[in-house]
Amino acid sequence: MSSITENTPGWDIELTITGLNCASCVGRAERALEAVPGVTEPQINLATGRxxxxxxxPDTLRDATDALQEAGYPAALTTTVLKVEDMSCASCAGRVERSLTALPGVRTAEVNLATGTASVSHIGLDPSDLANTVSAAGYKAVPHGENSTAEASEKDEATELRRAFLTAACLTLPIFVVEMGGHVVPGFHEWLTSIIPMRVIWIVEFILTAIILAGPGRIFFRHGVPALLRGAPEMNSLVVLGTSAAFLYSTVTTFAPFLLPENARHVYFESAAVIVTLILLGRWLEARAKGQAGQAIRRLLDLAPSTARVERNAKLTELPVQEIIQGDIVHLRPGERVAVDGELIDGTGAVDESMLTGEPIPVEKEPGDTLIGGTVNGNAALRYRVTATGADTRLAGIVRLVEQAQAGKLPVQALVDRVTRVFVPVVMGLAVLAFALWMILAPAPALPQALVAAISVLIIACPCAMGLAVPVSILVGTGRGAELGILFRRGDALQRLADARIVAFDKTGTLTEGKPAVTGIETAGIDRHDALRLAAAVEAGSEHPLARAILDAAGSESVEAAEARGVKADTGRGISGEVDGQRVLIGNLSALEAGHIETVAALADASDRAATEGRTPVHLALNGKHVASFSIADAARPESVTAIRELHEIGLQTALFSGDVPAAANAVGSSLGIDRVQGGMTPEAKLEAVRQMGESTVFVGDGINDAPVLAGADTGIAMGSGTDIAIEAAEVVLLRPDPTAVPTAIRLSRAVMRNIRQNLFWAFTYNALLIPVAMGVLVPFGGPQLSPMLAAGAMALSSVFVVSNALRLRRFS
Structure with a gap:
């Protein structure tokens, strides 16, 4: 970890640099740094890489890291997640973000109001430096995972707000009854004042309101006053100004009435008390709803059991999951949950993986198969060897992916950030304007009405709803996706996937079963046995599905594969090597053409016939001569037809890009009803085809050769059954090998974006319409002047509406 030491003027900084191999590298990196204006005395240590x-x-550091990147020696970038407390609105989130990006060494900072987290990509900073910076800005922060969990924090917040609301409600009730009872029961006010003098009533209201503000309401003052003093007002500051104005004016009326004209001697204790109570109610309901929004990821975490039966010292021992290590043998009873990832070594049976994949049908397991932590064993007793624990398990990886997506920002968030950055100061200006206009234009006594208008403007404004509109929908939507076996690795993939126009698929392993089998072998100048022996020798180290088909065929015919040397793969074409001193090449027609090998007519005819029937031809060349052709069939997945039909139903075009021969690709594409089919494509050709289709293009694949296309497409979707490289290159991962999950993912992304648009419309429309009403724009036309109490109720309702609307995504099916 690097460190920063402040030094005037400027900073002394240490960086970890990658790619240094020799003294020449050091010299080039130092010269790159020396060329950056503002950088002095750069010194690089080759041994330590520092x-x-x-x-x-701070800008100089960004320029320096850019220069290192261009020179080929990038500085190591670290991502730190902070848990941030006390953020109540979008203005708070914006201030936290700006405080972090002002630090030298911070490249990006994304603050999520819904999850209460900040994700920071930085160079040369410790997590404690970042946390201290946020705390100095007025928002307590700790590196994520320290001191408390997010779930505990949410529960504590909801519990505290509930207690504060109930206390405030009990104290507010008598004030509200005294002031508002006369509007419900005629003569009530006169009867009360005949028993208790009005001044005594006001003094009691003063005491109760003071207790409310100093007790349950201190949460607003604790955050709002420091923000005002820093010149960075936020939502709490608006509440502080509104309630304080109402309370102080009423206090003057109660204890120094001679300072006010007689017809202006009114009290607004009930407004101050009710404002605090209603906003606390809204915050409590919002905290509860936000807790429900994050339930999906907590349900994932709860899947894994806390203990397991492990073989230790020749006996079974019940151990905490934290003490299990790789290589342990775990016993699994019928109906138990799998504790950690492992490989089944004894027993056969069905395992329910629905909570991870969304697939309701249990998966049959036999020795050698993988067991995933958190899944449920069926009716068989099983033994398995542990292959991964802790953060390395698949469940932990899924949780990390969901958390990363939930912490991300969508492009639409940029508009919200620009508005909320100036929102609170603008509201304060409008409150002052409303006060001034009422004082100038309203008939005497204008002061009470002017005060009511200013307080109402301050209270009704709701940056909370704006700040929550986007992230809370992402939070719920990505969580629901995880429950359906759809992982969004980055939050912005939601927006891009919702805009999709065309979906392109790889064929083998994506639309087909990925378990091809050899259905025919044609030879010329070599017998069938030797053809299989040579082909199997070269394919022995390959993970390609077609290679597996040849190896299976060799095994079923008891052909012993020879040993191959110098094996070299040519991605998208085939594989070659040396067997028994002979050069062997096996691959598609492009591989023969690249090797300048002339095809044998009889073998070419056989491969053409196979291709027209939807089978894949694979050619074998020995010492530069075409000697055999294999026909390999890979059946389409039963779900593929449904997936293509559903994509058409939601208005999308479909394409099939395959490395297989065009005839075989066309046969599969035609049977599935795909709009556009191209076969015989290399990975580079696939990538170029996807780019030519323009933006809003989705590519779905599963193999190593699909990785460049998945990364280059507007949105890449990887089948969870595919390779790790493909999964890393994609923005969306399907946990089950089912292409119908593709239209489901697109429908979900559209539902999330529709939900976000609804939230943003409500948040912006609410403020655009009700702030003028609070200023009194309707009064000249005979309309009402908005009460501060109604303003508080409307403000509380606004953010609760946004979160509740987002929670509807939990029912997406």
């Missing part, structure tokens, strides 16, 4: 330099400003 660079020490002096920078003039």
């Amino acid at each position: 660079a020490r330099l002096h920078i003039a400003s």
Whole structure:
């Protein structure tokens, strides 16, 4: 980890640099740094890979890291997640983000109001430095995972707000009854004042309101006052100003009435008390709803059991999951949950993986198969060897992916950020304007009405709803996706996937079963046995499905594969090597053409016939001569037809890009009803085809050769049954090998974006319409002047509406 030491002027900074191999590398990296204006005294240590330099400003550090990147020696970038408390609105989130990005060494900072987290990509900073910076800005922060969990924090917040609301409600009730009872029961006010003098009533209201503000309401003052003093007002500051104005004016009326004209001697204790109570109610309901929004990821975490029966010292021992290590043998009873990932070594039976994949049908397991932590064993007793524990398990990886997606920002968030950055100061300005206009234009006594208008404007404004509109929908939507076996690795993939126009698929392993079998072998100048022996020798180290088909065929015919040397794969074409001193090449027609090998007419005819029937031809060449052709069939998945039909139903075009020969690709594409089919494509050709289709293109694949296309497409979707490389290159991962999950993912992304648009419409429309009403724009036309109490109720309702609307995504099916 690098460190920063503040030094005037500028900073002394240390960086970890990658890619350094020799003294020449050090010299080039140092010269790259020296060329950056504001960088002085750069010194790089080859042994430690560390660079020490002096920078003039945070911007200088960004320029320096850019220069290192261009020189080919990028500085190591670290991502730290902070848990941030006390953020109540979008203005708070914006201030936290700006405080982090102002630090030298921070490249990006994304603050999520819904999850209460900040994800920071940085160079040269410790997590404690980041947390201290946020805390100095007025928001307590700790590196994520320290001191408390997110779930405990949410429960504590909801519990505290519930207690504060109930206390405030009990104290507010008598004030509300005294002031509002006369509007419900005629003569009530006169009867009360005949028993208790009005001044005594006001003093009691003063005491109760003071207790409310100093007790349950102190949460607003604790955050709002420091923000005002820093010149960075936020939502709590608006509440502080509104309630304080109402309370102070009423206090003057109660204890120094002579300072006010007689017809202006009114009290607004009930407004101050009710404002605090209603906003606390809204915050409590919002906290409860936000807790429900994050339930999906907590349900994932709860899947894994806390203990397991492990073989230790020749006996079974019940151990906490944290003490299980790789290589342990675990016993699994019928109906138990799998504790950690492992490989089945004894027993056969069905395992329910629905909570991870969304697939309701249990999966049959036999020795050698993988067991995933959190899944449920069926009716068989099983033994398995542990292959991964802790953060390395698949369940932990899924949770990390969901958390990363939930912490991300959508492009639409940029508009919200620009608005909320100036929202609170603008509201304060409008409150002052409303006060001034009422004082100038309203008939005497104008002061009470002017005060009511200013307080109402301050209270009714709701940056909370704006700040929550986007992230809470992402939170619920990505969580629901995880329950359906759809992982969004990045939150912005939701928006891009919702805009999709065309979906392109790889064929083998994506639309087909990925378990091809050899259905025919044609030879020329070599017998069938030797053809299988040579082909199997070269394919022995390959993970390609077609290679597996040849190896299976060799095994079923008891052909012993020879040993191959110098094996080299040519991605998208085939594989070659040396067997028994002979050069062997096996691959598609492009592989023969690249090797300048002339095809044998009889073998070419056989491969053409196979291709027209939807089978894949694979050619074998020995010492530069075409000697055999294998026909391999890979049946389409039963779900593929449904997936293509559903994509058409939701208005999308479909395409099939395959490395297989065009005839075989066309046969599969025609049987599935795909709009556009191209076969015989290399990975580079697939990538170029996807780029030519323009933006809003989705590519679905599963193999190593699909990785470039998955990364280059507008949105890449990887089948969870595919390779790790393909999964890493994609933005969306399907946990089950079912292409119908593709239209489901698109429908979900559209539902999330529709939900976000609804939330943003409500948040912006609410503020655009009700702030003028609070200022009194309807009064000249005979309309009402908005009460601060109604303003508080409307404000509380606004953010609760946004979160509740997002929670509807939990019912997406």
